[in-house]
Amino acid sequence: MDNSDNTVATHYWRHLDNDHVVCTLCPRECELREGKRGVCYVRMAQGGEIVLTSYGRSSGFCIDPIEKKPLHHFLPGTPVLSFGTAGCNLTCAFCQNWDISKSRHMETLSAAATPEQLAKLAEQTGSRSVAFTYNDPVIFMEYALDVAAACHERSIKTVAVTAGYINPEPRREFFAGMDAANVDLKGFTEAFYHRICGGHLAPVLDSLRYLKHETQVWFEITTLLIPGENDSPVELDAMCRWISDELGPDVPLHFTAFHPDFHMLDKPRTPMSSLLQARDIAKAHGLHYVYVGNVHDVKDGSTWCPSCGELLIERDAYRLGTWALQHGCCQHCGTKIPGVFEDYPGKWGPRRLPVEIK
Template sequence: MNINRRDFIKGLVGAGCAGLLTGIDLSKASAQYFTRSGNPAAPTSDDEHVFFVKEAMFYEDMGQKEVRCKLCPKECEVGDRERGWCGVRENRDGVYYTLVYGNPCSAYPDPIEKKPFFHFMPGTWAFSIATAGCNLNCKFCQNWEISQSRPEETKNFQLPPADIVATAKDNNCKSIAYTYTEPTVFYEYMLDTSKQARKAGLKSAVISAGYINPEPLEMLCENVDAVKIDLKSLRNKFYNDVCEGELQPVLDTLKILRDSGVWYEIVYLVVPTLNDSEQELKDTAKWVYENLGPDVPLHFSRFYPMYQLRNLPPTDPKKLTDTRKMAMDIGLNYVYIGNVAGDEGESTYCPICGELVIKRVRYFIRQNDLVDGRCKYCGEEISGIWN
C-alpha cells in the first residue's frame, strides 16, 4: 500500500492529538469521542462512528455512481464509497455527503482581533468553531492536528446550528467565526449557522484561504458579514509547492469579495526565504492596491516555525516594519503587522490626519477614538463595520 506524507502525518496524529483547541465548557453540547476504525464507509447501527451526514450542496452526478465535487477548485472526482481530497465528503451510492455537519471539533470564544479582524466590531468576542479537514495542506499550518485529520480522528461535539447560536449568545459573543481549519470544507454547516445567526442578531465572520468556487462563495456572501482571506503568496509556485493549491482561484475570490459588499481583510504570512522577497512583497501590495483599492486592510504577519517548516527562523520584525512602510507608500491606507505584540503596526491611524484612532496590544483594544466610524480628530470616515 502506498502512503503519502500527508497520510503518514495524519496517521501519526490520530485521535490523541485531535481536539486540542477545544476549551470551552459546552454545557449545551454533548461531547462524544470518535475513535478510528479505518473504515470510511457508511456507518451502520453498530458502527463506532456516528456521523451526522447531510447531502452536499455543490456536486454533479457523473454517472455510474461517480460524482464531481463543485465546492472548491480541486473539483474532486469521487467514486462510490470514496472521499474527496479534504477527507470530510463522501460518496455513498452516487449521493455526495458532508460528514462534518453539526460536528465541530473546536468551539471557543475568541477576541475578534485574534482572527485577525481590525476593522470589524473591535473589542467584541466571536464564538469560533471548526470541524476536521481542509482543502489545502500548508506546510506552516498552525492547526494541522485538526486540519489534516478526518472527522473520525478528532474529538467532536454534537452542535447543530441552533445550538451554536444559543451557545454564542450564552457566552456574550457578538458574532460566530468559522475558523481554525478551512470552513469551505464545512460549507453547509457554516451556511446554515450563518442564516440562523443573522435571525438571532449575531454576525458571521469567515476565516478562510479563499480556495472556493465562485458559486458557493457568492451564496455565502449573501449570508455572512465579514471574510478574512489568507493570501499566502503572489506566486503560483508557492501555492503548488507549499500549500498543494493554486493562486488564481484565491485572486478570483478577492475580486468577488470586492464586488460583494461583504467586509473583508487580507493576511499575508511572511515566511523567510519562501515568500519574503522584496519584489514579491511589493507585487502583493501593488496587486491589492490596483485591484481592490486603498482601503482593504492588509496584515503582514510574523511566521513562527511550525508543522513541516520547523527548519526556518521566525520572520525578522524589521522585515515586517519595512514591508508595512513600503505598502503604505504604494497607497494602502491600513497596513498592519501581526504576531509582534506591542508593535505600533498593530494599531489603526487615520489616513488623513495621521492620528492614532485605535490602539491595540495583541488582541485587545487599549484606546478607541472613533466616533460613529470617523476619526475624532479630523472627521475622516474609517472603512469598516464598527458597531
C-alpha cells in the same frame, strides 16, 4: 436536512460517464469513487452523490477576541464564538492549525452542536459574532450556512476565516451568509501556491475581487510571511500593487509572523525586519491600513488615521487602549474610517475562553 448521523447531502457535484462523482465545491474538483473522500476529508462520494460527513460536529468551541481572526475593523473589542471542524482543501506545509485542519480522524470532531444551539450559546455568552475558523469553512459550508441563518435570527453576525479557495457558484452562496471575512492570501506566486499549498493563486484572487466588487461583506487580508518563501521585496511589491489596483487602498492588510510548524520545522521565525519591510512596501503603494501580527508591536498593530495621522484604535496584544472614533469617523479630522464600528469598543480584551454546549 437529515443530519442524524452527521452526514448531509450537498449539491455542488456532477456525475462522470463512469461510476465517479466530481465534487465541484472548490477548484480541486476531486474525482471520487463510491466511499472515497476528497482531499478535504469531510466531503465523500456516497450513494452516487457528494455528502458532507461532519455536519453538526466540531473540534471544540472557544470565545476569542475578534482581533485574533484577525479583524481590526469589525466590531473591535468584542467577543466572537469560534469553532472549526476537521480537514482542509489546501495542503499547506506550514499550517499552524495542522492538528485540526490536517486531521484524518473523526475523533477530532468530539464536540456536537446544532445551528440553533450555537446561536443560543453565542447570545448567552454575549458574543457579537460567530466565527468559522481553525480550518477552512468552505469545506463544511452547509453546516456553516445553517449556523449563519440561526445566528442572523438572533442578530448575531458571522465571520469566515478562509483561504478563499472556492468555485464561483458555491462562493456566491457561501459569502451570502457571511457578514465579515478574513482571507488568507498565502503568497503571490503560482509556484508558491502549487509547491507549498497544493493549490493555485488565481482562484484566491478571484475570490478577493468578488468580495470587493460584488458583495457587502467586510473583509481583511492576511499574509503569513515565511522566510525565504514568500517574503521577497519583489513578490511583496507585486502583491501590494495588485491589492491597490484591484481592491483599493482601504482593505486592511495583515502581515503576520511565521513560527516553525508542521512540515516546516526547519524554517526560522519571521524577523521583525521582514514584517516592517512588508509594511513599508504596502504603505508605498498607498494602502491605508497595514498591520503586523504574531509579534508584540503596539504601533503597527494599531489603527491610525490616513488623513491626519492621529491614533484611532490602540491595540496591545488584543487589548484595546486609546479609542478616537466617533460614529465611525476620526474624531480629530472627521475622516470616515471603513469598517463595521460602533460608538464604543467592546471590552472583551485578550481572553480566550473554551466553552461547551450543554
